[in-house]
Amino acid sequence: MPSIASDAPTGFDATYSTGERGENSRAPTPRVSATSQHRFAADHLTHLSPPYPHEPAPLPPLSSLLLDERPPPTFPLYRPAPSPPSISQSSLRYSDPKSLPSDAKIARSLKVRLSKRAVKDHPPLEEDDLREFYAALVESGAEEAARRYETLDAPKEERLRLGDGEREVVLRGLAERVLGLNAPESPAFEDREGENMVAGPSRVTNIVSGDAVPTQTIIHALASIPSENEGRNEGVLSDLPLGLVSRKEWDALFDQTVRLCFQATGCSATRSGSNRFSRKVGLLPLAAVATESTFIDDAAGYQLSTSQHDILTSAHLHASGPIGAIAHLKTYELSSHPAPQSSYGLVLSHLLERDSSSHTRALAWDLFAHMRLSAHPMPSREIYRLMITSCGASSDPQPERARDLWIELTQDNGSIPDEPEYTAAIRALSSTKKDYLEAFDLLRQMLARHHDATYVPFSEDEDAWAGRLRHGQRQRSMSRWIPSLETWKALLEGTKRAGDLPRARWVLAESLRMARASEVAGYPAKGPDEDMMASVFMTYAAWKPIVARRQVRVRGGVGHEGIARDSDTQESTAGSTSDTVQPTEDPLVDVGLTEETPAGDGDAQDVSTAQGKAADSTSPQTAADALGEASALFHQILQPTSSSSLLTDPFRDTRPSTRLVNSYLSVQLAHSQTLAAARTAWDETWSDAVLVERGVRPNGWSYLVALEKCALGNRQLSQENREEATSWGRKLWAEYLAFQSSLSVSTSDSGSNTFSSTGFGLGLGPRQVERAWRAIIRIHTLADDTAGALSLLSQFQARHPPSRILDSYAPIPDAGLGLRFTDRTTVREADVPPHMLFEDVGVLHQRLVRDEDGRGVALVKWVTTGYEKALEKRRKWRLKGAGKGGEVRSRRSRQVEMIAAAGGEEDLSTDMDRPNNAEHEEHGKAGHEEAVAEQNEAEHEAAEYEAAEHEAAKEA
Structure with a gap:
């Protein structure tokens, strides 16, 4: 290894601390400099490694110290990085970190600088150019904003409906494979109206060559094949492939079955029509389609489409009524595959819109709550709209419930309502005099959305329904929030209840202006x-x-x-004038007629003209x-x-x-x-x-309004008008009876005469009949014709006896829903026949007391008490749920039991049907006690009536 050269001085440089020593201070410790240590290591390595043939290049110094610089007193070998210079708080631009600019602000300022640089050389914009630019900017997203983007579902397999010819080919192949039938080609079997089709489990017998494919026979054959869990018949399944029926064949089989049930022989989808068709062509009733669909689900895992579910639910609805349709929906709930909301909507629409009553509306609300509990917690917009519309029924208005559903739809679910939803909510809020002003608030919201969607900047047209500029012509842009004719009619439901004429006139004028503007713009308009x-x-x-x-x-x-x-x-x-002054805070009232007229000091003040101006x-x-x-x-x-x-x-x-x-x-x-x-x-x-x-x-409503006008008291009608009211009222009554007798009267199963479903529209409903009879009795009473009034009261009792109130009672079948939204104690009784209570003939009773007519007073009390007792008993039956296990006993049977319990004569039983022992045992001791109580009550009423007659005779 080459030696390490260094510019550092050689040898050990021992240094000692120069500080003063104390008594306990240690001896000075020699310190070796870093340069000397490196030199020592280099000499040591030189002795251990062989020398190189040439001198290596010198390495850079390990330290930046100069030769005359004193080395650092201690380790480490490298000098730490110098600390950054201290920055004073006064030199900072942003003293608070929260005041630092955000990324969006920085990007915005950068965009502003770039925009200024881009338009630096452009000429300045004129006023018209700025207007056009702003208008184009506002209109740029109008079409996208007007669209409603629904939630995108996962892609599903699209099931295309088969044509008539293709369906026949598929079913013929299925018949050949399942039944062993080589059926030749024949005309389309839907045109043959199902002739010579055979029902039952037989496979080949009674099938005539050239006839239509036996759809029902195929279904029975498939149902008769044992499953894997049952004993397998090798002789039956030997010639059948494993994939017995494909999905395409199930579709064709289902469509053809329902098609024949609805279209063949032109029969309607009713119970009688389906039974007649079943007898003719041998098909099962419509209710049997449920069994077939259940078999399909179990056998092949076949899942019905939404349209098939709706067809099946509609078949149950027409065949067995709402109870059967609800049972069908519950079947799918138990299988963990609930039916779609459209199927629930069919049943709800049937309950709420077709001959609805208080009981059907209560059942609809129960089904709505059950659906949210067991199948669909989040209802669709259509279901919400249907239930909100039902809250606006004139016979049972529920604006509070409609308001709750509206808040749930718009705020909780975050849905943007359209015109149908707004119209439904407006109609529900307009159903009462107290809440109709909230309907106008909803209209303002609706018009605000419409204005935002169709706003045209710098529009010179001041008309609220003016158009937007398209291709050089003004044309109104339609939106999802433009009010329809039904919206205006819903608003008038509230004004007619409150007598708010200014708002009604505004609604009429605005609807006409909107219709005219739509017609000018080329849109279909209806006035x-x-x-x-x-x-x-x-x-x-x-x-x-x-x-x-x-x-x-x-x-x-x-x-x-x-x-x-x-x-x-x-x-x-x-004081009375100030009470009739109407408020003017609402901007919709654009007339200044509701201001209170200042009181004069003595001079008269002109207000109007005699001609109506x-x-x-x-x-x-x-x-x-x-x-x-x-x-x-x-x-x-x-x-x-x-x-x-x-x-x-x-x-x-x-x-x-x-x-x-x-x-x-x-x-x-x-x-x-x-x-x-x-x-x-x-x-x-x-x-x-x-x-x-x-x-x-004229109809019943025409006579009813006029009769009630003639029946007003002396405070509303002057004495000179009383004779006119009596003569005109008697003439109207004769015409009313003639009109009533000219209409057909249908007899119900209970024997009571009930008008058809159009009775309410004709003014001949039970409550309208009561009002007409009450008015004519009052007219005779006010004319001091108490004898004629008593005669009319007796005629009313003969036409509508109290017993009919009990005979028309029908038990409400239990739908078996898991949750009840309504309490049966709060549901108003429906289809109660006409009756007369004491307060209805209170004026007659006062006149009879004044004239000291004891017999007349007794007659009034006896008639009204009979109706009150019948209503009380019917109410008791309803609260107890009487008759749910079977039909309520007839009136004749109850009379026989009462006579038998009281020890009456046996020969009366020959004129009446004596109830059988099974029915008597079913009611048991409770029924016997009830019969005895009824008999005692009847005897007590008869004794009171006889006593009243005796007293009246004595006074006479």
Whole structure:
């Protein structure tokens, strides 16, 4: 190894500490410098290694010390790096680390510098250039923002539906393999309507050559093949391949089975139609499709598609009703493969939209809760919209529940609602007078979204429904939030309940303006229809005038004097006037008619004219103004026109109907000055040539509204109008009975006469019948014709006896759901026949007491008590769940048990069917005690009635 040369001095340089020594200080320790140590190591290595033939190049010094520099006093050999110079806090630009610029700010400043450098040599932009640039920037993402991006699902295998010919080929091959049938080619079997098809497990017998492929026979053959767990029949499976039925063949078999059930022989998907088709062609009923699908799932692991699930659920729904469809859905829940939400939606729609009642709505809410618990915790937008819409039912409004679902849809799930969802929520909130203003808040949100989606910067058109600039022409850009006709109609549901005429007029004007703008822009537009105008007229009828009729008087003369308010009347009615003042905070009310009129000192103040022209030309203030405006609208609707444009004919899409005429007549009845004027308007309206030509006739609602007007008390009708009310009411009642008898009456299974499903629409529902009879009884009572009123009460009891309330009781079948969303104690009883309670004939009872008519008082008490007892008993049955295990015993059977329990005569049993012993044993001791109690109660009521009659006879 070569020797290591160094410029360091040779030898040991021993140094001693020069510090003063203390008493206990040690002796000085010699210290060897680093240079001497290296030199010693180099000499030692030189002696150990052989010399090289030439002198090696010198190595760089191990230290940067100069020769005259004193070496470091201690180790290490290398000098540590010098410490950085201290920086004073005053020299720092950012004293606080939090004040340091962020990466985004640095990038932004860099972008600004680069942009300035890029446009440094460009000429400055003009004002028009800046406007165009800003408009293009705003419109750049309008189309993307208007789109709704749904959640992307994983790619699934697409199942293409087979054509008729291909399906026949597939099924014929399956029949040849499974049944050993070499069926020749024949016309498509769906055109043969399933003739000569054979049901049952037979494979080849009774199959005529040239007939259609026996679909049901194939299904029975597949079902009869034993599984791997069962005893295997080698003779049966010897000629069958392992892959017995492919997925394509399952698809063809399923589609053909359902196709034949629905389309063959033109039968509808009902229980009777399916049974008739089954008897003719030998197919199983529609309910049997569930068994086939279950067999398919078990045998081949076949998974039904969404459309197949919907078809299968619809078949169950039409064959066995909602209970059967719910049982079908629960079957798939137990198999850990729940049906899709669209299948649940079919059942919910059936319960909520087709002849819905309080019980069907309660079952729908129970199914909704069960679905979220067992199958789909997160409902789809369609399910949310359906349930929110159901909250707006007029017979059972639930705005609070709709509000909760809306918050869950928009906030919890983060979903952006579209026009259908907004319309459903608006209708639900408009179902009550208390919450209808929240519906207008939702409309503002909807219009704000529509404005953001279609905003055109620097638009010169001031119209709210103006268009955007496209190809040099103004054209409105449609969005997902533009209100539809159903949205405007939903808003009017709230205004007619609250009598909010300013908002109703705004809704009508805005809907017309939007429809006209859409028509000009080239989009399909529909103006107000008859249902919308009926709601507008109902709002006119419910509106309370700001200036009451009793507060105005004619001062005399024409011209500028007109009608003025009397100062004395104003002072006496100032409190009532302030109560009718409507709020004006809402910006939608663009009319200044709701401000309180200042009180005068003694001089009269002009407010309107007698001809109906309001002092403010934008909205009526008196009843005459409202009546004149409603009449103008109605006659404009009836006026025939040849124009097909909304610009010239705003009511182009409004067809005269009975409901529209009834709504207009309600305005006449509410705001006419005298009853004679209302009667004249009634006769002239129904005799109008346009209505007669179109076949528009009065219905039950027409007579009901007029009868209730005639039945008003003396506070609402003056004494001079009382005779007019009595004569007109009797005439209306005769016409009402004739109209009611002209309609067909269907007899239910329980023997009670119930009107068809259109009874409510015709004004002949149970509650409407009650109101009509109550009105005519009140009319006779107010005319001091108590004998006629008692006669009408007896006729009502004969037509609608209290026993029918019990006979029409039907048990609610248990759907077997795991969760109940509703309490049966809070569900209102549905389909209760007409009845009359004591408060309904309270005025008659007072007149009878005044006249000291004891027999009449007893009759009133006996009739009303019978209805009350029947209602109480029916309610008791409902709370106990009576009849769930079977049908409720008939009225005759209960009467026989009551007579037998009380020891009655045996010969009465020949006229009635005596219940069998099995039924009597089923009810047991509890039923016997109930029968005895009913008999005792009936005897007690009869004794009271006889005593009342005896007292009345004695007084007479």
